[in-house]
Amino acid sequence: QVQLVESGGGLVQAGGSLRLSCAASGRTINGYTMAWFRQAPGKEREFVARSPWLSSNTYYHDSVKGRFTISRDNAKNTVYLQMNSLKPEDTAVYYCAAAVTRGSSRVVDYDYWGQGTQVTVSS
Numbered sequence: 001q002v003q004l005v006e007s008g009g010g011l012v013q014a015g016g017s018l019r020l021s022c023a024a025s026g027r028t029i030n031g032y033t034m035a036w037f038r039q040a041p042g043k044e045r046e047f048v049a050r051s052p053w054l055s056s057n058t059y060y061h062d063s064v065k066g067r068f069t070i071s072r073d074n075a076k077n078t079v080y081l082q083m084n085s086l087k088p089e090d091t092a093v094y095y096c097a098a099a100v101t102r103g104s105s106r107v108v109d110y111d112y113w114g115q116g117t118q119v120t121v122s123s
Contacts, residue, residue: 002027002112004096009117012086016121020081022096022114033103034072034079035110038092038119045095047105049081059105063089086121093118 008020020036035050049060049070058070069082079096094117097110 002029002032002098004098004112004114006094006096006114006117009094009119011120011122014086014088014121014123016086017082017084018086018119020083020094020096020117020119022079022081024077024079024098028074029072029077029079029098030074031100033099033101034070035097035099035103036070036079036081037095037097037107037110038090039095039116040092043092045107047107048094050103050105051079052102055102061105083119086119088121088123091119091121 003025005023012018031053033052036048037045038048039045047061051058051070051072067085072079096114098112099110
């Protein structure tokens with residue numbers, strides 16, 4: 001079992017930045033694809049970014065490319081999401097997720113989830 005705990009959310013003005021953290025416990029994140037998803041009120045949970053294990057490649061939703069960066073510190077068992085140039089449409093609960101496979105952009109492919117952290121971007 002992997003337990004995931006997100007932190008770093010909050011209220012920020014449009015154009016600002018936040019860095020989300022996802023601390024894993026129970027098992028090392030080595031061997032897992034780590035990802036971030038988000039869910040806005042009344043909408044389905046959507047893929048934001050992922051970092052496959054043993055790959056230098058990272059993948060992003062088109063709406064965040066060039067603004068968000070996912071990174072992982074395997075030694076600290078932590079995954080980060082640096083969010084720059086935030087927009088009001090980025091407002092959502094952000095979730096960290098782990099997949100034992102190479103993962104994808106689909107919610108169903110992820111095995112472990114955190115409880116989420118709220119990000120609110122004011123205009």
